[in-house]
Amino acid sequence: MSVVVERSPVPSWLSDRITNRHLVAIGVGWVTFFFVFPVLFLVVESINFGDGHPLQAYQRAMGGVYLAAFVRSFLYGIVTTLVTLALAYALAYYLVFSSKRVRLLLTLVVVPLWIAYIIRYFGVLLFFSPTGPLAQSFGIETDLLFTTTAVIIGLANAYLPFAVLPIYNSLNAIHHETINASRTLGAGQLRTIYSVVLPLSMPGVVAAGVIVFILSAGSFLGPDILGGSGQSMIANEIARAFLEAFNIQLASALAVIYTILLIGFIAIFNAVFDLQEALGNL
């Protein structure tokens, strides 16, 4: 027992005072203060304590433009996740198995994370604008902006690094001997990718999928800057309910419903892919 303590990188005066329970308490406390309490507060705010039905804000939030915004948010989230995973997988595969400048390319993947989202979305807006470089330098004018496609491009561009890194990590952990064994046993390159590389990299794909989906489905800036009047997502509707209509009850109800839907979605995802195992293997 004492040997373990001596080998620990943590100074003994610290490890003597901090137990595993303390570490768990930090995590639980963090989630409680910054997730559970705010959501509980929203639940209280969303209930009508005056005249009328207590859940009238929920009744309103489950119909009309708000229902459409929920559906749109999840659809955009799914499409963005699929597009991003495809791009990220190809890029990560290249980094692991073909590139000789891995560090440089990985740095280039990470660098956009240092730039604020709003600037990256404006970058896409400027790039495709009639006065932007695409039109001015190459004479290519597109009708992409203020459409669903523009929003998906913007979201995929913003969240690509979040997908590349876990997939890269997963692919990088695959022993080359495993791949060589597959080839030696007669599998072609595609068969090896399909039967060996892809299954072994699933933890990274699952982790990337969860992260990108959560971020993209709840995006505010993407649809706000790159979308048109028909691309409003649920975050935009929550902001509108609060900042324009001054209706805190409705904004809170929308936020609570979205949180429940998101947790439900992740629970389903967990049932299908076993997130604990996938993320644990990452």
Added chain:
Amino acid sequence: MEGSNMVTRRSALATLGAGSVVSLAGCMGGMNGGGGTLRFLGFGGNTQEAQERIFDAWAEEEDVEIEGDSAGGTVEMISQIQQNTGEYDIVALNDTGMAQGQDEGVLEPIDLDEVPNYTDNIRDDAQELDFLLDDGETIGLIRENGATGYAYNTELVDEELTSWEEIKDPQYEGQVALLDRAVDRFSNCAAAIDVDINEAAEDEDLFEEVIEEAEEQNENAFSYWSDGDTSIQYLRQENAHICEAWGGRVIALQEDGHEHIEYVLPEEGTMAWTDTLSIVQETENRDLIHDLLNFTYERDNILQMSDDMNYTVQVEDPPEEMTELPDYAPIDELSFNDWSRILPVQDEWSERFQEVQQS
């Protein structure tokens, strides 16, 4: 119902404000509204800069410090005031904000006897607008006002545009950007079909006519903007050939080398808006603020602000430069929203507006 909404609204504003406290604490470095310091809260942008230039001139004379702060919208401003009691002394709100601020009880009456320059230099009828008064007491001083017309790019639009009707022409499909604020948008649509928006707030049939007009104008819209910067960005980047806009912003764009952007006050009319100056409740600097307001409304100072902002100030005997502004109009030619009728339906209108946008 009304009462319950009020409780909910206030407590939720408290939530937003709590966040603001943290950021303010960082920005202010422990500054407060007492002593020789006044804190001013505005919308930012060129109107705030113009206002602060006048404030600074007074501050230098009086050896008082004025700290300026800005917020993104009226809800944010009101929540900042509520959560920082005594921190702010003076606030610039628009007419919507005045109605909401009055509703939330964050504004203090102004003693007009202490602001003689205001009563002497500003037109009497401009001083008596509904949203400036609370139970007969003045709670806001009108500053600049304007109208929301539209601008168009004369290099991309072949004809001269003069009306709301013309922007519905199918040739402009996907080239029009409109304002993303339900009340303002519906107000302009009402003006386009010669309907009084205040009456439409209480008449379902009239309101449906307004909705129909909004849907027709929506046919050509590719996007809606919610802040003035975005409207100018759409025009500058040529995303929009036609864009609903504020006159002062368009003049600034023209002065920035975009003379081909033309501003139009549609012949059918538009709804007017105003910005005001108010005293924040529980300030400890009432006397200083009255001095400051009196200085601000010296004729030379308000004319200077008008010139800097490119908007009208409802001054007696306006100079020619002001009457030549594109959205200049004396107060008796302008119509304003009646917030006592519109505030109760604002929430419903917001949802209908969303339906229009997605129609």
